Structure formats: C-alpha cells, structure tokens
Amino acid sequence: MxxxxxxxxxxxxxxxxxxxxxxxxxxxxxxxxxxxxxxxxxxxxxxxxxxxxxxxxxxxxxxxxxxxxxxxxxxxxxxxxxxxxxxxxxxxxxxxxxxxxxxxxxxxxxxxxxxxxxxxxxxxxxxxxxxxxxxxxxxxxxxxxxxxxxxxxxxxxxxxxxxxxxxxxxxxxxxxxxxxxMAASDEFTIVIEGKAGHASMPHQTIDSILTASQIVVALNTIVGRDVDPMKQAVVSVGVFNSGRVYNSIAGRAELKGTIRSLDENVREKVFGHIKKIVEDVCDMAGAKCEIERDRCTYxxxxxxxxxxxxxxxxxxxxxxxxxxxxxxxxxxxxxxxxxxxxxxxxxxxxxxxxxxxxxxxxxxxxxxxxxxxxxxxxxxxxxxxxxxxx
Missing domain, CATH: 3.40.630.10 (Zn peptidases)
Structure with a gap:
C-alpha cells in the first residue's frame, strides 16, 4: 500500500x-x-x-x-x-x-x-x-x-x-x-403528423403543437402513476420542435426525450406506457404518429x-x-x-x-x-x- x-x-x-x-x-x-x-x-x-x-x-x-x-x-x-x-x-x-x-x-x-x-x-x-x-x-x-x-x-x-x-x-x-x-438509458423520438392551416381557422386543422403539448403533460404522469413507488424511473422530454410561422397552425411536431430506469422490467413497462399515451392522444386529436426508440445503455x-x-x-x-x-x-x-x-x-x-x-x-x-x-x-x-x- x-x-x-x-x-x-x-x-x-x-x-x-x-x-x-x-x-x-x-x-x-x-x-x-x-x-x-x-x-x-x-x-x-x-x-x-x-x-x-x-x-x-x-x-x-x-x-x-x-x-x-x-x-x-x-x-x-x-x-x-x-x-x-x-x-x-x-x-x-x-x-x-x-x-x-x-x-x-x-x-x-x-x-x-x-x-x-x-x-x-x-x-x-x-x-x-x-x-x-x-x-x-x-x-x-x-x-x-x-x-x-x-x-x-x-x-x-x-x-x-x-x-x-x-x-x-x-x-x-x-x-x-x-x-x-447507474440507470439504463433509452432515447425516444415522437413525430406527430396533424393538418396545417391558418391560425384563424383552427377548425380546419389538426393542431400538432396542441397534440404534442398534451402528450408532454401526460408523459409526466407515468413515473408518479404507472411505476411501482418502490422502483425508480425518469421520463424527460428534452426537445420540442414545431412550427415556424406565428399565424399558422403547424401540421407537424417532433418530441425527443429519455427514459432512465434501474430495472429492465420497469424499462419496458415505461416505454409501453409512452407508446399507449402517444397513440391514444393522437387518436383523440385525429393525428398520426410515429414512435422510435433507441436503447442506448443497459x-x-x-x-x-x-x-x-x-x-x-x-x-x-x-x-x-x-x-x-x-x-x-x-x-x-x-x-x-x-x-x-x-x-x-x-x-x-x-x-x-x-x-x-x-x-x-x-x-x-x-x-x-x-x-x-x-x-x-x-x-x-x-x-x-x-x-x-x-
């Protein structure tokens, strides 16, 4: 020594x-x-x-x-x-x-x-x-x-x-x-396809920003309501991209975020909840969605x-x-x-x-x-x- x-x-x-x-x-x-x-x-x-x-x-x-x-x-x-x-x-x-x-x-x-x-x-x-x-x-x-x-x-x-x-x-x-x-890390990407249009005529559109916003709020309920309180997990959205014109309703939005977990079963359940939330919210809004997942670390x-x-x-x-x-x-x-x-x-x-x-x-x-x-x-x-x- x-x-x-x-x-x-x-x-x-x-x-x-x-x-x-x-x-x-x-x-x-x-x-x-x-x-x-x-x-x-x-x-x-x-x-x-x-x-x-x-x-x-x-x-x-x-x-x-x-x-x-x-x-x-x-x-x-x-x-x-x-x-x-x-x-x-x-x-x-x-x-x-x-x-x-x-x-x-x-x-x-x-x-x-x-x-x-x-x-x-x-x-x-x-x-x-x-x-x-x-x-x-x-x-x-x-x-x-x-x-x-x-x-x-x-x-x-x-x-x-x-x-x-x-x-x-x-x-x-x-x-x-x-x-x-240290936690397993997943990166997820969510693309919401709505219908663009004039901001003064929202009834003719499917608002991708509103739909994506509802998804972000809903994702933040997963850890508190869908994960065993004795387990640990994190769901965070770090990227929200949509729209470029102030008086137009955007037809497309993209979210990117991460899942962190110390248990492989929790990891899979969390992503399952993300997928369900995204699909259900988009279904209610009449929007289409794509979800991609990249398993980064164990x-x-x-x-x-x-x-x-x-x-x-x-x-x-x-x-x-x-x-x-x-x-x-x-x-x-x-x-x-x-x-x-x-x-x-x-x-x-x-x-x-x-x-x-x-x-x-x-x-x-x-x-x-x-x-x-x-x-x-x-x-x-x-x-x-x-x-x-x-």
Missing part, C-alpha cells in the same frame, strides 16, 4: 499536467485523434503492448513477471459539445468542445495507474489491460464500449473496473457499491464479488472514505462491459464547495478538485493487484 501511495505522489504533478492538457484540447465522440496520439506518446517507453482500437481508442497491456488472470481498467476519452466557461488557464481551446464530465481526468488517472503499476511489475501475477475508450457520450449512433468489445477489447479478460469523477459525491470520498448503480450493475474486492482495496488506500453509496439515474456505456464480464464501476468524489467546485456534470463551468485524481489512482492500482491475486 505504501509503495502505491508513494508512486502516486511521485506522478501526481504529471497526472495534473496531463488532465489540464486534455481539458485544454478536448475532442468530441469519434473524433479523438489528437487525444489518441497524446496517450500513445505518454505510453511509449513503458514496456507495454500498445495498439489503436475502436477507431480513436487505445489499448495497452502490462504483463507481470508471472502468468495469471487478465484484469482490465477502462477510461473514457471524449468531450461534450459545450462551450467551456471554467475560466481557468486550461479552459478549452477547441470551440464547441468541453470536458464537462470529467473524462479528461479519467484519461489522466488511467495514465497515472499505468505509471504506478509499471513500477510494480514484480507484484503483478498476470496482465493488466488498459482501455482508453472513445465515444462514451454519443451512444445513440454507436457506443464506444460496443466498438471496444467488437475490437476484442475484452478478449480473455476476467474482470473489468472503471472510475468516474463525480461532482455529487463529496471530495475525498470513493463510492463503491454492489448491484445496480443498467450498470456492479458484480458483488468483484465489488467486495475493490471496496477492500479502497479501504486500504483511503480508509472509511471508501464506502457504499446510493445509485444514480445517470447512465454509462460501461454497462456494455458488465453485460459480458463481471466488473465494478466506482465514483470518485470531486465536489468541494470550499474550492468553488459546485457545478454539476455537463455544466459549462464544470471543474474538479484535482486532488481527487490521486484517490482514483490509488484505489484502481490497488484494486487491480488484488483482483489479479484473488
């Missing part, structure tokens, strides 16, 4: 420097070419097997002195299509791209883990596979996790771990819990056995500050990996009001307490060694 802490401290300034570099030069999903290049540059000379994967990703392997299991550690790489307003010297220089979800820190932490474990090769019985995954944010047109899996990223892997720098979790805390921890459910080992590793590094936490309704394509092999996804707290770290993920002013990255490096490094020897 002491050697992990000492090595983490040794490399901490470099980890911070790398995180700020990636924050300054963010790249959107499937466009992480410069990020990929920088990662490979940092890894060169470390006696690793390195290859490009999933287009813009990187996979590196560190082989121990003795054969054994293969444990994977994953970090996501992509940024969000948001203008950065953090106001720091490392504010994004790439217009329209911002690391507002902590992926810059994830890359830096995993590079730190590689540096630490490269110094502890004599303790490694087996292989540690490091996965730098692209395209976590944009899963609707192809998950980066799915691409990594298709590129043999999980081949022969016994277990996988990953970490998320998380603003809702207090700085200094590492959340490690078994079972469902429920992220941590394996109990792997999680118990990771929690033990966490407590050895940060004591009681590593503990179980409640699940979140956010989603993550790390869940794709957990559909294939056992694993554990942990949450490293970065929320620190004393330092002004108060903005949530996906906010233009999102930032982290960088000291949290040291906790992430320590816990993941120790967890990897424990999982290899378990």
């Amino acid at each position: 002491s050697d992990i802490k000492e090595l983490t401290e040794k490399y901490y300034p470099e980890i911070v420097e790398l995180r700020r570099y990636f924050h300054k030069y963010p790249e959107l999903s499937k466009k992480e070419f410069a990020t990929q290049k920088k990662i490979i540059e940092v890894l060169e000379g470390l006696d690793l097997e390195i290859r490009k994967a999933a287009g813009t990703g990187v996979i590196a392997e560190l082989k121990g002195e003795k054969p054994g299991k293969i444990i994977a550690i994953r970090a996501d790489m992509d940024a969000l299509a948001i203008e950065d307003e953090c106001g720091k010297p490392y504010q994004s220089q790439n217009k329209g791209a911002c690391h507002a979800c902590g992926h810059d820190g994830h890359i830096a932490m995993l590079l730190g883990v590689i540096k630490v474990l490269s110094n502890l090769r004599h303790k490694i019985q087996g292989t540690v596979r490091f996965i730098f995954q692209p395209s976590e944010e944009e899963v609707a047109d192809g998950s980066g996790a799915a691409a990594i899996i298709a590129d043999d990223g999980l081949k022969d892997v016994d277990a996988i771990i990953g970490a998320h720098l998380w603003q809702p979790v207090k700085f200094g805390t590492v959340g490690i819990s078994a079972g469902p921890m 429920v992220l459910s941590n394996d109990p056995k792997v999680t118990s080992i990771v929690l033990e590793a966490g407590k050895e590094m940060v004591g009681h500050k590593a503990h179980a936490i409640e699940p979140f309704m956010s989603s993550e394509d790390f869940s794709y990996y957990l559909q294939k092999i056992p694993g554990c996804f942990i949450f490293v707290g970065v929320g620190n009001p004393e330092k002004g770290i108060i903005y949530p993920q996906h906010h233009p002013k999102y930032d982290i307490d960088e000291r949290a990255m040291a906790y992430g490096v320590e816990v993941m490094s120790n967890a990897a060694l424990k999982l290899l020897s378990s």
Whole structure:
C-alpha cells in the first residue's frame, strides 16, 4: 500500500499536467485523434503492448513477471459539445468542445495507474489491460464500449473496473457499491403528423403543437402513476420542435426525450406506457404518429464479488472514505462491459464547495478538485493487484 501511495505522489504533478492538457484540447465522440496520439506518446517507453482500437481508442497491456488472470481498467476519452466557461488557464481551446464530465481526468488517472503499476511489475501475477475508450457520450449512433468489445477489447479478460469523477459525491470520498448503480438509458423520438392551416381557422386543422403539448403533460404522469413507488424511473422530454410561422397552425411536431430506469422490467413497462399515451392522444386529436426508440445503455450493475474486492482495496488506500453509496439515474456505456464480464464501476468524489467546485456534470463551468485524481489512482492500482491475486 505504501509503495502505491508513494508512486502516486511521485506522478501526481504529471497526472495534473496531463488532465489540464486534455481539458485544454478536448475532442468530441469519434473524433479523438489528437487525444489518441497524446496517450500513445505518454505510453511509449513503458514496456507495454500498445495498439489503436475502436477507431480513436487505445489499448495497452502490462504483463507481470508471472502468468495469471487478465484484469482490465477502462477510461473514457471524449468531450461534450459545450462551450467551456471554467475560466481557468486550461479552459478549452477547441470551440464547441468541453470536458464537462470529467473524462479528461479519467484519461489522466488511467495514465497515472499505468505509471504506478509499471513500477510494480514484480507484484503483478498476470496482465493488466488498459482501455482508453472513445465515444462514451454519443451512444445513440454507436457506443464506444460496443466498438471496444467488437475490437476484442475484452478478449480473455476476467474482470473489468472503471472510475468516474463525480461532482455529487463529496471530495475525498470513493463510492463503491454492489448491484445496480447507474440507470439504463433509452432515447425516444415522437413525430406527430396533424393538418396545417391558418391560425384563424383552427377548425380546419389538426393542431400538432396542441397534440404534442398534451402528450408532454401526460408523459409526466407515468413515473408518479404507472411505476411501482418502490422502483425508480425518469421520463424527460428534452426537445420540442414545431412550427415556424406565428399565424399558422403547424401540421407537424417532433418530441425527443429519455427514459432512465434501474430495472429492465420497469424499462419496458415505461416505454409501453409512452407508446399507449402517444397513440391514444393522437387518436383523440385525429393525428398520426410515429414512435422510435433507441436503447442506448443497459443498467450498470456492479458484480458483488468483484465489488467486495475493490471496496477492500479502497479501504486500504483511503480508509472509511471508501464506502457504499446510493445509485444514480445517470447512465454509462460501461454497462456494455458488465453485460459480458463481471466488473465494478466506482465514483470518485470531486465536489468541494470550499474550492468553488459546485457545478454539476455537463455544466459549462464544470471543474474538479484535482486532488481527487490521486484517490482514483490509488484505489484502481490497488484494486487491480488484488483482483489479479484473488
């Protein structure tokens, strides 16, 4: 344990420097070419097997002195299509791209883990596979996790771990819990076809805006009235597009939204209720409708056995500050990996009001307490060694 802490401290300034570099030069999903290049540059000379994967990703392997299991550690790489307003010297220089979800820190932490474990090769019985995954944010047109899996990223892997720098979790805390921890995510699109006409003659039209509005209101009753109160679900409409002329009644409206759930049965029931509401409201209005659904991620459910080992590793590094936490309704394509092999996804707290770290993920002013990255490096490094020897 002491050697992990000492090595983490040794490399901490470099980890911070790398995180700020990636924050300054963010790249959107499937466009992480410069990020990929920088990662490979940092890894060169470390006696690793390195290859490009999933287009813009990187996979590196560190082989121990003795054969054994293969444990994977994953970090996501992509940024969000948001203008950065953090106001720091490392504010994004790439217009329209911002690391507002902590992926810059994830890359830096995993590079730190590689540096630490490269110094502890004599303790490694087996292989540690490091996965730098692209395209976590944009899963609707192809998950980066799915691409990594298709590129043999999980081949022969016994277990996988990953970490998320998380603003809702207090700085200094590492959340490690078994079972469902993040929600399944569905994207839905609803198109309402009515009948356009003059605003002064509504009786000759089928008002798509009115119909869509009734649907939005009705959808907000699903969680409160159709879902078991002991279960959790979210239905949110984020897009409402219709009309362009003030004195015309629009003949077409489009809604887009998301379903979040921690239970696959609830997930299916919620979509069933959405479909029924849309069809019934349109039927009453005389409108036609189309409903499309894109299953973006699965429920992220941590394996109990792997999680118990990771929690033990966490407590050895940060004591009681590593503990179980409640699940979140956010989603993550790390869940794709957990559909294939056992694993554990942990949450490293970065929320620190004393330092002004108060903005949530996906906010233009999102930032982290960088000291949290040291906790992430320590816990993941120790967890990897424990999982290899378990």
